Amino acid sequence: MSAVTEGTPDPRIDIADAAVDFPIFDAKTRSLKKAVLGRAGGRIGTDSKVPIIEALRDITLSLRRGDRVALVGHNGAGKSTLLRLMSGIYEPTRGRAIVQGKVAPVFDLAVGMDPEISGLDNILIRGLFLGMTRKQMEARVDDIASFTELGDYLSMPLRTYSTGMRIRLALGVVTSIDPEILLLDEGIGAVDAEFLAKARTRLFELVERSGILVFASHSDEFLADLCDTAVWLEHGTVREHGPLREVLHHYKGRDVLAELGR
Amino acid sequence: MAPPVTTGEHRTDGGGSSAPVVPDVPGPRSWQRAFGDLRQGWRQRSLWGYLGWQDIKQRYRRSVLGPLWISISMGVIATAMGILYGALFGEPIATFLPYVATGLLIWNFVNGCILEGSEVFIANEGLIRFLPAPISLHIYRLVWRQMLFFAHNLVIWLLLVIIFPQPLSASVLLAVPAFVLLVLNGLWAAMLCGIIATRFRDIPPIIASLTQLLFFMTPIVWSYERLRTNPLAAYVELNPVMHFVEILRQPLLGQDIIWRHWVIVGVITVVGCAVSLLALRNYRARVAYWV
Numbered sequence: 001m002s003a004v005t006e007g008t009p010d011p012r013i014d015i016a017d018a019a020v021d022f023p024i025f026d027a028k029t030r031s032l033k034k035a036v037l038g039r040a041g042g043r044i045g046t047d048s049k050v051p052i053i054e055a056l057r058d059i060t061l062s063l064r065r066g067d068r069v070a071l072v073g074h075n076g077a078g079k080s081t082l083l084r085l086m087s088g089i090y091e092p093t094r095g096r097a098i099v100q101g102k103v104a105p106v107f108d109l110a111v112g113m114d115p116e117i118s119g120l121d122n123i124l125i126r127g128l129f130l131g132m133t134r135k136q137m138e139a140r141v142d143d144i145a146s147f148t149e150l151g152d153y154l155s156m157p158l159r160t161y162s163t164g165m166r167i168r169l170a171l172g173v174v175t176s177i178d179p180e181i182l183l184l185d186e187g188i189g190a191v192d193a194e195f196l197a198k199a200r201t202r203l204f205e206l207v208e209r210s211g212i213l214v215f216a217s218h219s220d221e222f223l224a225d226l227c228d229t230a231v232w233l234e235h236g237t238v239r240e241h242g243p244l245r246e247v248l249h250h251y252k253g254r255d256v257l258a259e260l261g262r
Numbered sequence: 263m264a265p266p267v268t269t270g271e272h273r274t275d276g277g278g279s280s281a282p283v284v285p286d287v288p289g290p291r292s293w294q295r296a297f298g299d300l301r302q303g304w305r306q307r308s309l310w311g312y313l314g315w316q317d318i319k320q321r322y323r324r325s326v327l328g329p330l331w332i333s334i335s336m337g338v339i340a341t342a343m344g345i346l347y348g349a350l351f352g353e354p355i356a357t358f359l360p361y362v363a364t365g366l367l368i369w370n371f372v373n374g375c376i377l378e379g380s381e382v383f384i385a386n387e388g389l390i391r392f393l394p395a396p397i398s399l400h401i402y403r404l405v406w407r408q409m410l411f412f413a414h415n416l417v418i419w420l421l422l423v424i425i426f427p428q429p430l431s432a433s434v435l436l437a438v439p440a441f442v443l444l445v446l447n448g449l450w451a452a453m454l455c456g457i458i459a460t461r462f463r464d465i466p467p468i469i470a471s472l473t474q475l476l477f478f479m480t481p482i483v484w485s486y487e488r489l490r491t492n493p494l495a496a497y498v499e500l501n502p503v504m505h506f507v508e509i510l511r512q513p514l515l516g517q518d519i520i521w522r523h524w525v526i527v528g529v530i531t532v533v534g535c536a537v538s539l540l541a542l543r544n545y546r547a548r549v550a551y552w553v
Contacts, residue, residue: 022551088394091290091547103394111392116320125316128309129393 011101011180011211013063013086018095020056020081020236055081056236059095063212070223070244071216072251073233079216082233083107083183086214101211104130104179109170115159119150119169122158126173144172147202149195168195175202182210186217200225220248220256290547296539299546303398310403317407332414340366340418347483358485360422364511365482367415371444372503373473374408379452380459380466387553397542397549401456405448412441419514429516436513443527444506450531450538457541460552480504502530 056078063069071079084090085097087105112129113122123144127137145154148168158166207213207226215226223230223244230247232240240247248256288294303310322328340363348358379401383390386400423430459465479501486504489495498504508523 025552084391089391089550091550093551105392105394107392108388111388114316114320116323117316121316125309125312128306128312129389129395134308134312 010065012065012098013061013100013181013212013214014096014098015059015061015085015092016096018056018059018085018092018097019054020078020085020090021093022053022055023050024053025050054236056085056092057094058237059085059092061231061238061241063214065211067229068207068213068227069215070227070230070247071214071233072218072223072230072248073239077233078236079233080107080185081236082231083185083214083216086181087183099181101180102131102178103181103183104174104177104210105183105185106174107183107185109167109174113158113166113170116157118157119154119161122169123154123173126170127177130174130177130179132177140176144169144176147175147198148172164195168199171199171202175199175206178209179206180211182207182213184213184215184217186219220252221260223248224257224260224262291544293539293543296543296546299396299542300398303396303402306395306399307402310399310406313403314406314410317403318410329414332411333417336363336366336370336415337418337421340422343483351484351488353485353488356426357428360419360426360428360515361485361511362483363418363422364514365480365507367412367419368444368507368510369477369480369482369503370415371408371412371448372506373477374411375405375448375452376455376469377473378404378408379448379455380469382452382456383460383549383553384463384466390550390553397456397546398453401449401452404452405445408448409445423514431516433513433519434516436519437510440510440513443531444510447506447527447531447534450534454534454538454541457545457549460549461545476501476503480507482507502526505530 059082071082073079081090083105084107085092086099087103087107088097088099089105091097112126114125117125120141123141124134124137127140128134132140145151148154148165148171150165150168153161153165158169161169204226213226215223217223227244229242230240230244230251231238232247232251240250245255245257245262318329318332322331325331327334341359343366344359344362345355347353347362348355351358353361382400382404383397389395389400390397455465455469459469479498480503481498486495486498489498505523505526508520509527511517512519512523
């Protein structure tokens with residue numbers, strides 16, 4: 001979401017030999033007691049070391065403008081972690097990651113939403129977090145209002161909204177901005193069918209506007225609509241990176257796109 | 263605006279080539295990235311400015327008086343403490359009440375920065391894990407919120423100075439640089455406490471008890487001048503908070519300015535900023551992993 005990476009020639013993502021290791025502090029290792037007592041008492045077994053989960057390793061990827069990448073893999077394969085690596089939330093513990101361009105991460109639509117303030121205020125805050133200026137957001141409020149069909153509800157506190165209404169709001173904000181790199185994590189459910197059809201066209205338009213798309217989803221149909229290449233993650237590494245049809249074929253063991261009639 | 267841009271400055275022309283040419287970039291532990299974080303956070307001031315206001319408005323949502331409660335509760339506490347401790351130490355109300363209120367005003371700011379600083383990243387876990395933003399954003403928001411509280415409490419000082427006139431002079435202008443120093447120290451203290459407390463979760467309760475202790479070690483509800491004759495009183499000078507209170511309280515009450523406190527605060531500011539920057543440089547990128 002660096003709005004102004006001045007003179008950005010092109011959005012790009014370059015990841016080389018990157019790894020993301022999560023330290024797992026349990027209640028004991030996370031406390032000072034261990035650090036202090038451990039030092040005084042000498043090494044006790046192996047528990048002086050913090051266990052680590054290698055969420056991602058040996059990731060090498062290079063994305064350029066126009067890339068529409070599907071991220072597939074089983075639960076826990078590292079899809080969300082990779083998206084967060086690409087967004088800059090996690091910096092690689094080893095290796096390098098360069099992300100250049102204005103990033104719009106759409107991970108958890110509820111985060112950054114404050115239930116106590118009005119929908120309008122939430123639109124503004126979310127927009128500011130996504131790298132827009134106040135003025136830009138004020139210019140878009142009408143557009144978002146008509147898209148979400150929330151009308152007068154927008155001045156009500158968010159806690160009065162249903163789940164579907166919240167998602168509308170979040171989608172409305174996200175699809176109204178102009179990101180150079182769009183990172184989508186699944187979880188765009190709980191919206192009624194009619195709205196989804198509308199959100200779909202808007203989502204497609206957004207993808208058109210954005211330079212790079214990375215989309216993690218289990219929905220083959222969505223992936224087929226939006227992406228042309230795919231990255232298959234397994235146990236935190238890239239198992240395969242190539243055209244969507246082939247990767248999906250290998251991943252699922254059957255030609256999914258043919259079944260969808262593509 | 264804040265980059266998730268894992269690197270900002272150094273880039274080569276990446277257009278077209280699809281080979282993974284990853285140029286050398288400053289690593290996660292570089293000064294460039296640390297200062298970049300502070301800079302980008304500063305650029306997002308419309309965001310944290312707004313969030314800071316929201317924090318305050320939220321606390322008093324649906325109450326009739328709203329943020330006015332900040333001033334009222336401060337006024338009530340200062341008055342009660344002023345009268346109580348004034349009676350205990352045999353101090354005249356006309357000088358002691360403004361003294362206690364001003365001390366509390368400053369203490370609340372210092373306390374807020376340290377105490378909330380230790381929770382700042384833990385409390386913002388959701389934002390940190392889901393939205394890319396410089397970590398300094400949360401620090402700016404916190405200190406800004408404390409400044410707003412300070413402004414509300416300043417009303418009580420103003421009222422008391424009107425009711426009980428103090429020998430104010432041109433030295434009152436020194437309150438401005440004193441407050442600037444306070445803010446600067448609030449920033450580094452919140453950053454440092456925040457980083458350490460995110461890694462070691464025992465720190466917040468330790469800080470909470472420590473600040474309670476510090477409150478009584480700081481001449482707020484008692485007068486340092488009066489205890490001068492007691493040889494133990496000199497130990498109060500070891501309490502850093504005391505010097506922060508003095509540099510701001512002296513101009514606000516028209517007391518003589520004692521420059522020793524300014525020198526000590528200056529030294530603390532330089533050392534604190536240096537240590538905090540070092541922590542930011544080394545552990546900035548780890549905060550997202552630790553929350």
